[in-house]
Amino acid sequence: MASPKRTEDKIESHEDRFLKAFEDYSDALFRHAVIRVSDRERAIDLVHDTFTKVWSYIRSGHEVDSYRSFLYKVLNNLIIDSYRKQREVSLDALFEIEGVDEGSFSELSENSVDALAATIDGRKAFDLLKELPDVYREVITFRFIDGLGPREISELIEETENVVSVRLYRGLKMLREKMEEEVKKAEGKRKNKNETF
């Protein structure tokens, strides 16, 4: 019996596909950009630049098989470029400070990441994302908000899956520590109030 996927072909132009990709992914890209740069206007510009870059890529004769992954990659590169322009400290130096390495075995395990994520309240964590270093914020956003897998993320940021897992673990750990700090601060304020009265 004929395959249900391919029984008759429909002709679609490059323009149509491109505009459809805008319709499908512009919101998700914007959301990602806002979380990463914490600035709405900059995020809109980044999304615009992403699509114009992709259009130039198509104009130069290339084909895009999967718009989703390609758009995320271009956006990620633009965000990194914007960080480089803003900050004088390079990301390589950041890596040296952070000392990103292959990590211990417990950090590498996907189960460890899952177990750690299960202990964190996502609603509170969302507000604290902007306080994380971008190397961690990037992977957490890709993983838990954009829904990309470790392999997809590794291809996007051009790192190994091990590095992605380590960053996810450390990022979540940092989030939890910040949340605990927030709780302690809130308790301290309450005590001071009570003592005053």
Added chain:
Amino acid sequence: MKRFSEQLHKKSESLYLKVDEKRALEERLVSYMEYHPLASDRKVKTIVEQSWADPVVRVINLNNLKLWQWTGATMAILLLVVPYVAEKAVPGDMLYAVKVNFNEEVRSTLALSPYDKVVWETERLNRRIAEARLLASEGKMTEELGNSVAEAVLVHSENAKKEIEHLKQTDEDGAVLASIQLDTTIDVQSTALMSEVQSSSTESVMAVRLVDVLAKTQESDQELESVLPSRERLVGQVESETTRAYELLDSIKSYATLEEQLDIKTSS
């Protein structure tokens, strides 16, 4: 992790492009596309596979389904109905070739032992003679049909004899019994045909021809004539034939008259 992911995702849904922001962004993008159009050779359209959800695709697949249904029905007719109808065919009929070359050949393959093969070839011989009688009685017998019937009778008796030869290698008693069965059939048919010849009817021309053919086939196997099967084997064969005869008699009781039943009993 699922809970954390869901909470984070749900919270992030508060971040989205407003309608006017999205429209403005789209306009900027379309302007950019107009100022930087594709090269003419890049305007070649791409082919996109349609999904199963498309109504045109569904119609095409439904047609394929109907095609399969028709094919299945046609195969069922060809394999079941046609052979069933062909069983009643006689020489000269359109389906006679199906009867002889398909139905009877399939039954030949189902006869596994040489003894069963001899029995079946004998049965085929009987069928040919019965068909010839029917055609002669209806006045449809021609020279060509007569030749083909005579040739078929000769072929079936030769086949039966070959199987008896094979059977002799492994089961001499079986070969003797099979030989007896073949000879008996030929004798009975010859006797019946002789009586038709003596009645001097117009059908007797064919009957004479068949008697000659049967006489040729009745080369006695000297070696087997002198051998008797073992008593147990013979008694067993007699019992099974008798049982079969009574079963056949019971089967015709519902539509045969008393006279006909008596006639059968006395002649047997």
